[in-house]
Structures are given as structure tokens and as C-alpha cells.
Amino acid sequence: MASHGQGVAAASLNRTALLATVHCLTGCAIGEVLGMVIATALGWGNAASIALAIALAFFFGYSLTLVPLLRAGIPFRRALSLALASDTLSITTMEVVDNAFILLVPGAMAAGLADSLFWASLVASLAIAFVATFPVNRWLIARGKGHAVVHLAHGH
Template sequence: MPLQEFLTQIEHTLAPVRHVMKPILSDPLVMGVWALFVVAAVGTLWWDIRKRNQALPSLMKGVWTLVVLYSGPLGLAIYWYAGRTQISHDSLWRRGFRSTVHCYSGCGAGEVVGFALLAGLLALQRTTLVTVGTFALAYTFGYALTVGPLLQEGVGFGEAMVDALYSETPSITIMEIAAIGTDLLVASQAHISDLLFWGALVFSLSVGYVFAFPVNAALVYVGVKEGMENPAEMGQSQRGAQAAD
């Protein structure tokens, strides 16, 4: 089956999803309420980090901020379950969530920049050029969040890139196929001035996270990825240092 015919068949199959989501994601009241939820979620995150979770490294604080900006209360719930130093114990599921978060923060930034720049500011239709460009930016941002910390730890650039390609490519690929595919399905004709443009972008990011989570959990399980560091151990280290002082 030719690729174009295959994609057309998928679009036809998922047409009911588009018919349901378009009016919701273009409704000013719905999106206004969602914006309030996001603001409240980010405020709660920052309050909790400042008051209770200063032990988290700056990079992780930034990662969690992006996650909550993308997914609002859903992102905050993931942070509460898997990202705080107060978690009772670590587990495969928590490590899978944190691993996905790491990928999600970078890829999401690449997707936002890609669609806002290519389909928005340059007024290009969401065609092959925009899709490929957004994919490329998502990979670039996603890899950067893996390569950057490794370089800071003294790992050579070549080794860091190999590690990023090996560990991050499967999850980035699945995440972006789901996220960009959802955005194209719901808002392929929307312009940057349309509420649907932003509503579909936000919705697609969360869809990408949902699809990438089982991939990351599996990669953690087989040892390809370690997941972000256990925050409970960071909290214990900080409390030990404070006690020593």
C-alpha cells in the first residue's frame, strides 16, 4: 500500500476524533479554563520546589516546569507521583515516568518552536516541510537534554551523542509520531492566530507523552535507559548534609 494511501486511511479512521476535538480545542471558554488550570499547576509546582524540594537539580526543576506548562494538572500529577524527594520508594513506573518527562520536555519545546515558527510565523501550511522541520527540531531539543548533562559530567561529545541516539531515539520517534500526527489530524488548516492552533498543539503534546510512556518504561526495564535520578535519594543527601552542618 502506498504511503499516501496508508496515511489517508488512517486519517479517515480517526476522523471522529477530529470532529469531537476541534470544537473543544477552539472553544474560548474551554481553553480559558485550561489556561487557569495550567497557571495554578505551575504555581503549585514552583511553591513545592521552593518550600520542599530545593534538593532537585536546576535542570530537573526546569524540566518539570516545562512538563507542567505543556500538560497542566496532568504534568503536576506526574511530578507529585514520581518527581518529588518525598516519594515513599522508587519503582519501574516512577522511573518510566521520569524518563518520559526528560524526553518530553525537550521534544515538546522542539515541537512548539517548530509549529510556531514554520506553520505560524512563516505562514506555511502544515505540509511535509513543516512536519519534517518540526520532527528535526524535536529530535534536536530532545537529544540536547541528554547530551548537555553528559558533557557537563566530562563525557566526550562523540560518546554522548552515541548514548543519546541509542537511548532516546525510540521514545522520541514514538512521541513525535503521536504528537505531530495528532496536531495534523486536528488542526492541519489552523493559523497561528486561531485558538485551535494552540489548543491542538497543547493537546497533541499530552498525547505524545501518553504514547511514549510505555516505550520509556520498557527501555528502563531492559536497562537501555536509567531514568532520571531517584529524587528521594537527593532529599536524603540534602538532609544528611544539613544534619552534618
Template sequence: MNATHPHAPAADGAACCHAKPKVEAPAEAHCASKAAAPPASAHHAHHAHHGHAGHGGGSMFGLTTSATIHCLTGCAIGEFIGLAIGVSLGLNPWATMALATALGFVSGYTLGLWPLVKQGMSWGAAFRTLWLGETISIAVMEFAMNFTDYHVGGVTAGSIFAPQFWIGYLLALPAGFVAAWPVNWWLLKRSIKQPCH
């Protein structure tokens, strides 16, 4: 507890640099310092993230775009693996999309959790810190991606070497981004989702 700031929160490895310095540092240095902070409880991590979007971390447009790209990267990995397995095994479209969605959640969560775990949090504490925002974001993104892929015909392609498979997947990516962007904006505005990991 800081003597000059009696209400200052404890340092938190997952707090994404929420402790305010005496002199405001640039956003890059601000977020880069988070790795040096010692880990604390998931409860402190959760509250430390509240209000991040509103205090010098960049514009809401930039934060939302960054968070959406981060989510899309995680989803795209699992989505591709699931689609490739489903199409290669000749599964029906619904089974293929279910597999792609499940793996999209796995890879999406993992990409969000891993930086927190590297900072010293347990997997469980990290999951409790970000599960709600990530779940909503990933769910919207996966729905849009699978909806697009299904209607383009990528999930019914004969093989992963068919142009239809790649066209469906490549159109699904921007569809997922466009669908999830406004959702992530709302999640960040309401401090439900973390703007940086």
C-alpha cells in the same frame, strides 16, 4: 581498581551513580553524587547504565514517568518552534510537521546530552551513550504529537494566535506522553534507555 573489590568498575561521570556504596543511600543523594565522579569512556558509561532500573533507583513506574516527562520536555520545545515557524511562514502541513519533528529531535537530544557533557564527556561520547534509547523514544513521541496536531488542525491554523494552533499543540503533548510511556518502560526494562541523565 579497588583492592577489596577487584572487579569494581572505574568511576564514570555519566554512570548516573551506578557504583554501589557500602550503605545504600536514598535515591536523591544517590543520583546527586554523579556530578562529582570523573568522566570515563562512552563504553564504560554505556555498560554502567545497564541494570539501573532494577537496583534501588525507584519503582519502574516512577522511573518511566520521569524519563517520559524528560523526553517530552525536550521534544515539546523543538516541536513548538517548528510548528510556529511553519504556520507563520504558511508552509504546507507536511513541511511544517517535518520541521517540527527535526527540531524536536534536536532539542530532545540536546536536553539528554547536556547533563552528560557538563559532567565532562565529549558531545560524541555522550551521544554514543544514549542515542538509541533517545531516538526510539523521541520518534514515537514526535509521531504521536504530529498525528494529533494534524488531525486537530493545529498545523493548518492561520497563525500562531489562532485558537486552533494552541488546541492542537496542547492536545499533542499528552498524546506524546501516552504513546511514549509504554515504549520508555520497555526501553528501561531492557536497559536500552537511561533512567536518569
């Protein structure tokens, strides 16, 4: 029976980590796409493009956690603290992997919005970042950190 209980716990942990990683991917993808589109449209260089994309990824990533906490009646300072605690390592991992991949793809940073290379490398980078971030979220949640902290605040 203990084996079955451990299997259910592992499945629950994996599911929670998967949902946390999808949550992180959503915020990062919104920020990355918006940042790259804005920077590319404005003709910004690589450093400015990456900086804007990362800043927006963190903004949207934290916002996707912060807004529901505020709607649940959690005071702003506490909600912000929870968002920072639950998302920082996850977003950081996703952004490092995502941007490293984009920088490694020849021509990706020079590709325009109409180029398939721009979109293909962006999609591939986010997919690879998702795979790299899942074990980070799983590790955090297993230790009562990351999105486990947010779930406790919601009373789940």
C-alpha cells in the same frame, strides 16, 4: 517480603519511566512549538511545518540528554552515542503520535498562531503522545536500555 520488594522495584521503574517521558516531552515540546510557530509565521505548508517541528524536536530532545553528559565529563562521541541510544525510540514514538494527532484534527494544520485551535491541538497532541510514550520508556528501562543507559553513565 518479595512482594514488597517487587512493588518498590515497580514503583522505581514507573518513576524512572515517568521522568524519562517528561524529559522526552520537554525536548519534543520545545521543538514542536518552536517548529510550528516558525513554520506558521513563515506561511510554510504542512509538510515543511511537520519536517521542521520533527527536526527541532529531535535536536532539543537529544540536546537535553547530551548537554548534562558533556558537563559530567563524558567525551562528546560517547555522550552522543548515549543520547542517541537513550532517546531515539522515545522521541520517535512521541513525534509519530504527536504529528498523527495534529494531522487528524480538522483545521489544526491550517490554524494560525492566534487561533485557539492551533494551541489546543498542540497541547492535546503532546499530552496524548506523553501517554503513548510512557510505556515505551518503561519497557526500555526495564531492559536496561533507554534512559537506564544514561543513568548508568552518570553513575546513578
